[in-house]
Amino acid sequence: LSNYYESYTGNKITEEEYKQHVKRNTSFWCTVEVLPCDPREGRRIDGSCNNLKYFTIGSNRTPTYRMLPASYSEGFEPRLSKRGETMPLARAVRTNILLEGHVPDRQFTQMLTHFLVFIVGDFVSVQDTINYVLWTPYCCTEKGKSDYMCTPNSVPNDDPVHRFSNVRCLNMTRPGSYQRNGCAPNNTVPERTISGTPSFDLSNIYGNSMASLNEKGRLFEKGLLKYEIEDGKMWPPSIKGPNLCYANQPPRETRCHDTPERGSNAIVGANIITIWIWRYHNAIATALANINPCWNDERLFFTTREIVIAAIIQIFYYELLPLMMGRDNLIRDGVISPDLGFRDIYDSNYAPQISLEYPFAWRWTHTIQEGNIKMYDNKGYHLKDMKLVNMTLRTAYVVENIDGITQGAIRQPMAKFDKAVDFDMAEVVLGPHQYASDVFTSDLAKNRYFFLAPYIKYREYCFGERIRSFDDLVHMFDPDSIELLKESYKDVEDIDLIAGMWLEKYIPGGTVPGTFYCIIAQQQLRSVVSDRHWYERPNRPNAFTLDQLLEIRKSSMAGLLCAVGDSITEVQPHAFVRAGPGNEMRDCTQIKQLNMLAWRDKSCRVNQWGK
């Protein structure tokens, strides 16, 4: 009997139909293999069987949903303006409304953006970026003109930066879609393909398939992940030979992680946090093995994974998100619980999916990314600086400097939540991997190629406001921001979602734009409601006991750093917030850690000494 299904529709297909896909080279994106679900089994690596009714959904490569219907023009091209004209040039709008500059934040540390970039790696897809960087780097050349996938961004002659260079075009490609990949009819709206699983399950650590976890992750001994020891420290396994770390500078720089997902080698934040979580997994597995000598590798591994996922998601939901979104807002909207005990808001009518808008909205955080990485020693003396954009796909450099980077991450301020964006994010982005790029222009252009509805429709959806003219924006924007929007767009309906978010006022009680808050909060809630394996639930396969959950609640970024962070012996208790009055640095012995005895299995026979 076949276990194959169409990834797009969830419909079962025959063995023969699957073979056809293999022949046409469409099996990867168009099909998923789901072995029969067992309601008692834990969270699958590939995300399938989370919802027992819609059991393919939640698996990697299954579709997102749209908060609002697609908005596009004929032939599935980006929408036209209200007056029927092509929309204003993405790069021109970007340079008109975002300033380039450097304003340090007074409150938050670099650790906040490092952690975020790691978290988004759990559910995003790098294939669109890989596409234009590696496979389709030619969109600005003659060859690009005849390639349907090429959608480069023109740079106007009077561009504030490139008027001084000969760059008149920035390379970019269309998002990959089920339609383009031959999985759905071409006369339907192109829907984006995403390679990661949609749930918060650390698939960026454990992989999106059992095969890759088994091949690259598990040691199959004592519940451990494969590891290497170098300079007395533990590292994820590395590739010997050709690899993805294109920016390594051999012969000195050779290390490149060989983990189930290769995003671990990408942006510096994802890289360092992968290293820490890798070590954390092994530390937890070792502690579990010590207290439960009768547990086998399988049980140790999957219990550890359950604990590590819960600990990281606890940090994300209860420590990081409240700082950005406002704790009271999140409690009011049911995203987080005000209590420490269990909570169960699971509803099997919701399939475990993310909205298309969700990863898109996270791009707004590109505006708070600081491009200069400052390194310090563990006494807080400044050592040196390095450009963040030159660390992408350069694992050996990151590993060699990880002590300084870690100390920097808890000391250096993040870029301020404001209208100024970092120079390198605005003009370089991909370091040596592409001559010139502008992540904000790409974000605005992708906004249009995802066919997202106009900004004002989201505003209406989120806050029930009808907006008919620029004058209706007065309570959402400063007057100068409205002026900038008027300069860029002829009609209020033309405003792109991301452009609205770039300039919008912050949600009361938080430090993020109102519409960003709405899109993110909706998904964070839905992710709790639709995840049968959510860690706060008491009734689920392998559920934590109350004692165990109370230990998970002690997780914090500072605790993670004290357990596995490089050169960390002291840290401020709120590591996403700069040290200062009320958040003074303190010795790691004063930072809470999980008490693993909550996982002691009494059925493991006590040994002859009664220990």
Ligand code: HEM
């Ligand atoms: C706060 C930290 C960051 C967060 C949360 C973040 C988040 C995201 C998200 C969610 C996407 C969309 C991915 C998708 O739709 O599948 C994205 C795209 C991207 N990000 Fe970031 N990012 C961060 C920092 C950075 C940094 C430091 C760089 C570069 C050094 C970078 C470069 C890019 C690029 C090149 C893209 C693709 C743009 C395109 O669509 O062409 N990001 N980011």
